[in-house]
Amino acid sequence: MKYKSQKVAYWFFALSMLLLVLQITYGFIMGFARIGMDGMHDFIPFNTARAVHTNLLVVWLLSGFMGAAYYIIPEEAQRELVSVKLAYVQLISLALVGVTAIVGYHFNYWEGRKFLEIPRPLDYLVVLNVLLFLGLILVTLFKGKRKTTTALVLSMGLLFAALLYLPGMLPFDSQVMDSFFRWWVVHLWVEGVWELIMGGILSFLLIKLTGVDREVIEKWLYVIVGITFLSGVLGTGHHYYYIGVNKIWLIVGGIFSALEPLAFMAMALFAVNMYRKGEKKHPNTLALYWTLGSAIISFVGAGLLGFAHTLPQTNLYTHGTLVTAMHAHLAFWGAYAMIVLAIISYSLPNLTGRKLYESPRGLAAFWLANIGMVGMTIAFGVAGVVQVYLERRLGMEFMEVQKEISIHFVVLILCATIFTTGIILYIIDFYKYGKPSDEALEQSAE
Amino acid sequence: MLSKKQARAFFLGGTTVTFLIFIGLTIFSFSKEQDQSNYEAITDQVVRGKTLWEKNNCMGCHTLLGEGAYYAPELTKVIDRRGENYIKAVLMNPVPWQPNDRKMVAYGFSEQEADDLIAFFDWIDDIDLNGFDRIVSPLAKDKINN
Ligand code: HEM
Ligand code: HEM
Ligand SMILES: [Fe+2]
Numbered sequence: 260m261k262y263k264s265q266k267v268a269y270w271f272f273a274l275s276m277l278l279l280v281l282q283i284t285y286g287f288i289m290g291f292a293r294i295g296m297d298g299m300h301d302f303i304p305f306n307t308a309r310a311v312h313t314n315l316l317v318v319w320l321l322s323g324f325m326g327a328a329y330y331i332i333p334e335e336a337q338r339e340l341v342s343v344k345l346a347y348v349q350l351i352s353l354a355l356v357g358v359t360a361i362v363g364y365h366f367n368y369w370e371g372r373k374f375l376e377i378p379r380p381l382d383y384l385v386v387l388n389v390l391l392f393l394g395l396i397l398v399t400l401f402k403g404k405r406k407t408t409t410a411l412v413l414s415m416g417l418l419f420a421a422l423l424y425l426p427g428m429l430p431f432d433s434q435v436m437d438s439f440f441r442w443w444v445v446h447l448w449v450e451g452v453w454e455l456i457m458g459g460i461l462s463f464l465l466i467k468l469t470g471v472d473r474e475v476i477e478k479w480l481y482v483i484v485g486i487t488f489l490s491g492v493l494g495t496g497h498h499y500y501y502i503g504v505n506k507i508w509l510i511v512g513g514i515f516s517a518l519e520p521l522a523f524m525a526m527a528l529f530a531v532n533m534y535r536k537g538e539k540k541h542p543n544t545l546a547l548y549w550t551l552g553s554a555i556i557s558f559v560g561a562g563l564l565g566f567a568h569t570l571p572q573t574n575l576y577t578h579g580t581l582v583t584a585m586h587a588h589l590a591f592w593g594a595y596a597m598i599v600l601a602i603i604s605y606s607l608p609n610l611t612g613r614k615l616y617e618s619p620r621g622l623a624a625f626w627l628a629n630i631g632m633v634g635m636t637i638a639f640g641v642a643g644v645v646q647v648y649l650e651r652r653l654g655m656e657f658m659e660v661q662k663e664i665s666i667h668f669v670v671l672i673l674c675a676t677i678f679t680t681g682i683i684l685y686i687i688d689f690y691k692y693g694k695p696s697d698e699a700l701e702q703s704a705e
Numbered sequence: 706m707l708s709k710k711q712a713r714a715f716f717l718g719g720t721t722v723t724f725l726i727f728i729g730l731t732i733f734s735f736s737k738e739q740d741q742s743n744y745e746a747i748t749d750q751v752v753r754g755k756t757l758w759e760k761n762n763c764m765g766c767h768t769l770l771g772e773g774a775y776y777a778p779e780l781t782k783v784i785d786r787r788g789e790n791y792i793k794a795v796l797m798n799p800v801p802w803q804p805n806d807r808k809m810v811a812y813g814f815s816e817q818e819a820d821d822l823i824a825f826f827d828w829i830d831d832i833d834l835n836g837f838d839r840i841v842s843p844l845a846k847d848k849i850n851n
Contacts (some may be wrong), residue, residue, distance in 0.1 A: 293776070297808060300801070304810050305776050306765020371762035373773055408709075432752050434829060435742040436735070438772055474709060481712035489719040492727050501837035502770045503742045504734045509835065511730065515723075575836060579771030579779060646775075651840055657778040658805040 260609045262333040264340035266695040269610050270350055271326030272603045276686050278319035278357070283679055285312040290675060293661075293668040303365065310364045310376045316591065317374070318357045323599030324456050325353070328396050328413060330606050331463050335410035336403025341395060349391045356384045372437065374445050375427045382428050389421045408477035409466070412484060413459025419452040435503040442498045449590070450491040450519060450561075457557070457598050458484050458526070464550045464605055465530060469537025476533060483525045490518035497569050501578050509571040516569045520562030523594075530554035543608060545621045549601035552629065553593060560589025560636070576651045581643035581664075589636040600685065611692045612699030624684035631678025635671055642667035741833040754825025757818060766809070769829065771837060777809065781834070782842040784826050792826070793819045 260266070288299055288308040297305070333340050340346060360377045363369060369376040377385065396417065400410055427444035431437045462480045466473050496512020530551050541547065564586040568577040577583065604621070608614045615621070642664040649660045733739060758764070764773035769780050783792060794802075796819040801808040814822070832838070 289776075292807075295806060300808050304766075304808070306762045306774065306810070309765045309774050309776075310762060367761065369762050371759035371764050373764050376762065376765075408713075432747050432755070433742055433744055434755060434758075434770065434825075435832065438770060439731075439734075478707065478709040478712045481709065481716045482707070485712065485716035485719050488716070489723055492720070492723040493730075495727065496730075499734075501834050502772070503832040503834055505739045505741065506835055507730065508734070575840060578837060579768040579773065579775070581775050584775060658807065661807070662805070 260330075260334075260606075260695075260699055261701060262339050263697060263700065264343045264346070265330050265333050265606075266610060266697075267340065267343060267346040267350070268326040268330035268606060269695040270347070271322050271329060272606075272689075274350065274354055275319045275323040275326065275599060275603075276689055278315045278322065279682065280686070281361075282312055282315035282319060283675075283682065285309075285315065286675065287672070290668055290672045294665050294672070307364050310369060311361055313374055314360060314364070314376060315357075318353075320591075320595045320599060322353060323603070324417065324460075325349075325392055327456075327460050327599070327602045328392075328417060330602065330610075331413060331460070332396050332399050332403075332410055335405070335407045335463070336400050337405060338399065338403045341398045341402065345391060346395055349388060349395065352384070352388050352391075356381060356388060372427075372441055375441060379428065382424075386421075386424065389424070393418060393421060407473070408480060409459055409462045409473075412455050412462070412480055416452050416455030416457075416459060420448060420456070423447050423452060438502050439499065439504065442495055446495045446498055447492070449594070450494060451488060453595060454487045454491070454522065454526075455484050457553075457594055458487075460598050460602050461526065461530060461550065461554060464546065464601060465533045467605065468541045468543065468547050468550060469533050470539025470541070471533045471537050479525075479529050483522055483529060486518075486525055487522040490515050490522060494519045497571075497574065500571050500574055513569070513571050517566065519569075520558070520566050523558040523562035527554045527558040542614070542616045543605060544617060545625065546601055546605035548622075548625050549597055549604050552625065553597035553601055556589065556593030556597060556629070558593070560586065560591075560593040564589055564636070564640075576647050577643070580646050580650075581639055582647060583643075585636055585639035585643050588639060589632065592632050603689070607689065607692045610695040610699060612696055613692050615688065615691065618688060620684050621688050624681045624688060626681070627684065628678055628681030631674050631676070631681055634674030635678060638667050638671040638674055642671075741835075743828065743831050746828060746831070748824065750821050750824040751828045754821040754823070754828075757814075757822055758825060761810070761812065770832075770834065771841075777807070779841050780826065780829075782830055782838060784823070784830055785842050789823055792823055796822055 285308045288303055289305060289312065291297065292300070292305050292308070299308075329340065329346060360381050363378065363381075364376065368378055370378050396414055400406060400414055423444055426440045429440055431440070458480050462476050465471065465476055492515075493511050494516035496508040497516035499508035499512055531554070534547070534551060568574050568582055568586065608616065645664050645667075646660050649655045649663060650657060758769075763769075763780075766774050766777040767780050768774065771779070771781070793816075795809065796812060796814045797816065799811055799813040801811045803809065
């Protein structure tokens with residue numbers, strides 16, 4: 260690392276790892292409930308487990324993005340963070356708000372809107388927290404010696420992500436409008452501004468890992484995020500087909516969302532080509548694995564599996580079934596979880612000064628986690644397709660169908676165990692690196 | 706070959722244009738003539754039902770309008786499927802409802818709360834869902850099969 264203040268990033272990453280473990284725990288609770296083992300029902304009913312599972316996912320990813328920004332922005336702007344103290348305040352308040360929300364979910368304190376369950380009073384605290392974060396990042400960027408495209412795209416992504424949180428706080432009497440604006444947050448996050456964040460981190464990593472010229476990488480970054488917004492904004496329409504708004508969305512959403520995979524394809528081609536082109540072979544092969552892996556798996560999970568149910572004719576049957584859960588898992592994993600694990604793998608040796616570049620444990624973590632997640636996706640997928648066929652084509656009762664498909668959740672749990680083994684190995688590696696240290700300043704291979 | 710400047714112009718231009726169209730379509734969708742949701746028919750009771758729906762995070766197990774969780778039955782058209790009395794029994798049950806072993810939370814709602822939720826479902830039932838209503842309604846099953 261080049262700047263002392265980059266060390267803050269470590270603690271955001273550590274928080275991420277902790278919340279990831281909790282997220283997975285609640286995933287297992289739901290998996291077991293689905294095969295009839297819901298002994299926890301009285302304390303943690305399915306809806307609690309689900310809200311905790313998805314919210315922890317969002318919070319650990321955000322914490323990872325914030326850590327990434329605290330690592331990347333000083334380096335790109337070539338100066339220390341404006342205030343390290345405030346960054347720690349921000350970290351602690353993020354953790355506190357997150358934990359309060361999660362605890363509240365166990366006591367029926369929530370809003371009951373999928374992914375946005377955080378109750379209104381806590382929303383305001385989230386907003387304050389994010390404002391503090393953005394202030395620190397943006398002031399550092401603008402006081403810095405240079406404003407690179409990578410830093411701008413990353414910061415823009417974070418800024419828009421914050422702004423887009425606001426439509427989710429509007430109150431409505433109509434369920435239809437509620438749902439409509441919920442997608443301004445959920446869809447425009449994952450298929451819009453979060454892609455800027457992913458693109459920014461990806462471009463930083465590619466510059467560092469492949470040694471390809473910054474100008475070339477950043478030009479393509481603009482093209483990719485250009486395609487993202489061009490398709491993704493109107494692509495929001497794929498959530499408006501069947502919620503009670505005008506049919507025009509069937510056409511608009513259908514066409515534009517069908518183009519969305521192009522952005523993910525561009526991302527994958529971009530990463531692989533830059534890797535091929537690169538002369539410099541950075542010794543941190545694990546970081547390279549996670550980086551290329553993220554670009555490729557996001558194309559499969561978001562691009563291909565998203566496309567599989569995005570046309571109105573298909574979505575009519577798959578809307579709100581386990582097919583959606585299949586896509587959701589691999590898309591989140593590839594695009595956002597893996598990019599966070601990539602930046603952690605890249606930055607840990609630089610932050611701590613320990614160069615455990617080719618640890619067999621790290622490699623095993625990569626493969627087990629990915630094989631497990633692909634297996635889970637297949638299990639969800641088979642369950643989903645059977646569900647759609649039996650319930651929506653043959654007209655069988657919902658619960659009868661659930662009994663037919665419960666076997667696939669046994670498979671899900673087995674694959675989830677492989678996945679979890681991978682994550683545990685990753686976290687052991689994380690732990691073995693030890694704490695960040697000033698001795699690591701400048702001595703790294705960057 | 707494309708320059709970085711052109712790439713940036715593509716990004717900024719494309720984003721601005723699609724975003725403006727998006728806003729335009731949103732305003733269009735919520736104009737009075739285009740309403741498919743019987744917005745005018747939302748009574749205080751429907752709103753109370755919606756509040757109960759949200760306060761208890763029913764969406765954490767069920768889907769409604771195809772959104773939510775995949776653990777318990779889709780509730781769009783539930784009145785068609787089950788009738789009001791059945792639904793009341795589910796909602797007012799003091800112990801977990803579980804006709805097929807899978808448990809619902811035991812809410813033990815009062816009669817009035819149950820009525821509010823039913824009014825909410827009733828409002829949902831009348832929304833024109835561009836064809837999805839037929840997929841999830843048993844009253845239209847014959848239409849699916851043929
Ligand atoms: C990294 C990017 C993506 C992530 C993380 C993601 C994640 C998700 C999640 C979590 C849902 C469920 C949302 C909810 O019901 O509240 C969802 C739904 C959906 N996604 Fe994606 N997605 C991504 C990209 C895409 C792309 C590129 C497409 C299309 C090509 C797509 C198509 C869909 C469709 C059609 C639905 C609605 C499913 C339904 O009707 O139940 N997604 N996605
Ligand atoms: C390893 C153990 C895991 C298990 C057993 C698990 C299981 C589940 C289950 C059962 C659901 C609920 C589906 C339903 O409504 O019936 C769910 C939802 C979800 N999980 Fe996981 N999960 C795991 C890990 C993960 C990971 C690592 C991610 C992110 C990368 C993730 C992202 C999600 C998302 C986004 C949803 C919401 C899906 C939707 O609404 O369509 N899960 N998970
Ligand atoms: Fe979407």
